[in-house]
Amino acid sequence: MASLVSHPDEVRVVSKRFGKGATNIDRYLELDGYKAVQKSLGMQPDAIIAEVKNSGLRGRGGAGFSTGMKWSFVPKQSAQPKYVLCNGDESEPGTCKDRLIFEHDPHAVIEGVMIAAIAVGSHTGYIYIRGEYRYLSIIMQKAIKDAYAKGFLGKNIFGSGYDLDIYWHGGAGAYEVGEESALMESLEGKRGIPRIRPPFPAVVGLWGGPTVINNAETLAAVPPIMLGGAEWFAGLGTPKNGGTRLFCLAGNLNKPGVYELPMGYNLKKMIYDVGGGIPDGRELKAVVPGGSSTPVLTIDEIDVAMDFDSVAKTGSMLGSGGVVVLDDSNCIVKFALRTMKFYRHESCGWCIPCREGTDWLEKTLKRFHSGGGVMKDIDNIYYLSENMLGKTFCPLGDAAAMPTMAFVKKFRQEFEDHLEGKPCPFERTGKIEHLPVYA
Amino acid sequence: MRFSEEFERRFAEMLGHYPTRRSVLVPMLLYAQDEIGSLTDEVITELAQRLELTDLEVRNVISYYSLLTTKPRGKYNVQVCTNIACMLVGGEELLEHCKKKLGVKNKGTTPDGMFTLEEVECIGACSWAPAIQVNYDFHENLTVDKMDQVLDQYSKKGTV
Numbered sequence: 001m002a003s004l005v006s007h008p009d010e011v012r013v014v015s016k017r018f019g020k021g022a023t024n025i026d027r028y029l030e031l032d033g034y035k036a037v038q039k040s041l042g043m044q045p046d047a048i049i050a051e052v053k054n055s056g057l058r059g060r061g062g063a064g065f066s067t068g069m070k071w072s073f074v075p076k077q078s079a080q081p082k083y084v085l086c087n088g089d090e091s092e093p094g095t096c097k098d099r100l101i102f103e104h105d106p107h108a109v110i111e112g113v114m115i116a117a118i119a120v121g122s123h124t125g126y127i128y129i130r131g132e133y134r135y136l137s138i139i140m141q142k143a144i145k146d147a148y149a150k151g152f153l154g155k156n157i158f159g160s161g162y163d164l165d166i167y168w169h170g171g172a173g174a175y176e177v178g179e180e181s182a183l184m185e186s187l188e189g190k191r192g193i194p195r196i197r198p199p200f201p202a203v204v205g206l207w208g209g210p211t212v213i214n215n216a217e218t219l220a221a222v223p224p225i226m227l228g229g230a231e232w233f234a235g236l237g238t239p240k241n242g243g244t245r246l247f248c249l250a251g252n253l254n255k256p257g258v259y260e261l262p263m264g265y266n267l268k269k270m271i272y273d274v275g276g277g278i279p280d281g282r283e284l285k286a287v288v289p290g291g292s293s294t295p296v297l298t299i300d301e302i303d304v305a306m307d308f309d310s311v312a313k314t315g316s317m318l319g320s321g322g323v324v325v326l327d328d329s330n331c332i333v334k335f336a337l338r339t340m341k342f343y344r345h346e347s348c349g350w351c352i353p354c355r356e357g358t359d360w361l362e363k364t365l366k367r368f369h370s371g372g373g374v375m376k377d378i379d380n381i382y383y384l385s386e387n388m389l390g391k392t393f394c395p396l397g398d399a400a401a402m403p404t405m406a407f408v409k410k411f412r413q414e415f416e417d418h419l420e421g422k423p424c425p426f427e428r429t430g431k432i433e434h435l436p437v438y439a
Numbered sequence: 440m441r442f443s444e445e446f447e448r449r450f451a452e453m454l455g456h457y458p459t460r461r462s463v464l465v466p467m468l469l470y471a472q473d474e475i476g477s478l479t480d481e482v483i484t485e486l487a488q489r490l491e492l493t494d495l496e497v498r499n500v501i502s503y504y505s506l507l508t509t510k511p512r513g514k515y516n517v518q519v520c521t522n523i524a525c526m527l528v529g530g531e532e533l534l535e536h537c538k539k540k541l542g543v544k545n546k547g548t549t550p551d552g553m554f555t556l557e558e559v560e561c562i563g564a565c566s567w568a569p570a571i572q573v574n575y576d577f578h579e580n581l582t583v584d585k586m587d588q589v590l591d592q593y594s595k596k597g598t599v
């Protein structure tokens with residue numbers, strides 16, 4: 001069980017029941033549980049969607065798309081059943097927040113799925129949890145069972161005449177399955193190969209039916225919005241970036257942990273105040289602001305409001321909330337290599353730019369870090385990444401390319417310091433296998 | 440091919456959750472593997488028949504997911520994360536330490552069948568790094584010393 005932290009600047013919306021025993025359904029009910037869904041049942045679906053739209057809630061899975069807008073794309077009439085699918089595949093390196101929601105407040109996710117279903121006219125929801133999170137799937141299965149036992153799920157929920165079933169589903173280890181169309185393939189019992197878009201899942205999704213796919217944190221934010229109102233939620237954040245967000249502070253920090261902070265919270269403050277600064281008298285070197293897919297920020301770029309639009313202005317992304325902090329003892333080339341090793345491992349292999357690009361980049365970076373690099377490799381790394389960008393079948397290719405380009409662009413000197421047989425200037429163990437230089 | 444009652448109950452229940460039979464495949468493969476130890480030919484054929492799939496279709500799915508395996512692992516699968524957040528605070532050192540201590544390479548199993556060691560990608564414990572999972576249990580904020588304690592605990596647990 002992951003430990004909890006706190007900081008006075010936190011605003012607890014999604015995490016307000018953490019540590020309060022809310023996995024127990026009666027306790028959840030005492031803490032305002034299942035009130036938002038009852039309220040929603042008395043509303044017109046369009047009014048629910050409008051409320052979520054006006055709240056400025058944007059997807060916490062990474063892309064930051066307006067949640068209300070996404071729901072509004074689901075056709076009102078559909079010959080096929082409609083579905084809601086909660087994405088709990090959480091595998092973006094640096095990200096460990098959905099885990100806490102499932103662990104401490106599973107009913108909030110269920111309630112979020114319920115409200116989404118009512119809003120789009122769906123009668124079936126799935127909560128997909130990554131296979132490694134076995135203890136969380138046990139918690140979720142019990143929560144769902146308890147909700148059925150109370151009559152909150154099943155036929156005629158809360159006496160409203162509305163039927164709604166929610167099921168749990170489990171993965172078995174695959175980052176790519178977090179990508180929404182691969183997620184649907186996985187739920188249908190297949191390899192997680194993404195689907196071509198359009199059509200988008202909101203129109204043609206699970207088994208051909210219109211499907212809303214949202215991240216677990218996004219859905220857990222919906223009940224508070226329905227109870228507190230769009231205006232309140234929007235006011236917590238910055239314009240067009242409503243609410244709060246679970247930031248996962250990780251890496252070289254004195255007080256790493258998952259903190260719920262208002263959208264737009266200053267990154268520098270997040271590192272030095274909330275995260276307690278850099279340990280062992282070291283200096284900050286760089287920050288990956290939103291999971292491994294997001295371009296790195298240098299120390300000159302960290303005076304930034306952590307909302308989707310402000311971080312986008314720096315050329316990076318707010319991403320999935322994983323803030324990974326590097327101190328000055330770390331080698332950027334090695335960091336880039338480890339990042340690429342991950343994408344090479346996770347590439348589903350369906351399209352050539354990603355399958356070959358990640359493999360080639362990992363090999364080049366590996367040789368480079370081992371002192372076997374030549375000057376033109378630096379440009380090659382950049383050029384290869386640039387040529388993956390926008391040319392892959394799903395965004396995983398971009399997720400591998402974008403951070404790599406930023407590493408080269410912003411830390412070129414460090415790449416040059418590795419050139420032509422020089423040992424890595426940062427190596428602590430002196431144990432890297434040295435590879436020959438190929439001209 | 441016999442599975443536990445628990446497995447059969449879950450299998451029957453989950454079939455009712457989806458419009459197509461094969462949807463239960465991924466979670467049920469994992470549950471089957473947990474019981475049998477690995478996805479043997481027998482398990483594959485059994486599940487393929489039950490879900491009206493070919494063996495090949497099932498194998499295709501197995502090869503995609505990193506938790507699924509057709510080769511038996513040790514009693515305790517020690518999965519050490521070396522991804523970025525863990526790497527920054529000693530994940531690689533932990534992996535090296537485990538290799539030495541257990542005397543195995545990545546994905547190797549100790550001769551007594553007690554431990555398999557595996558380098559894994561992010562397990563969602565980045566804020567409590569460096570972290571490992573032994574089977575499904577998380578161990579977080581580790582040091583080399585704590586790692587030794589964890590391994591010793593499993594060693595003891597496994598020999599009784």
Ligand SMILES: Cc1cc2nc3c(=O)[nH]c(=O)nc-3n(C[C@H](O)[C@H](O)[C@H](O)COP(=O)(O)O)c2cc1C
Nearest residue numbers: 059060061087089090091178179180214215218395
């Ligand atoms: C390679 C890849 C992996 C992803 N992994 C996840 C994930 O683990 N969890 C998640 O919620 N979204 C993930 N996403 C984003 C989803 O595709 C999708 O945009 C998201 O679940 C939508 O929910 P949201 O609008 O609430 O963010 C991933 C995307 C890509 C391209």
Ligand code: SF4
Nearest residue numbers: 349350351354392394
């Ligand atoms: S970009 Fe990568 S993960 Fe996505 S479809 Fe292509 S090969 Fe698969």
Ligand code: FES
Nearest residue numbers: 520525561564565
């Ligand atoms: S990087 Fe190791 S748990 Fe996330």
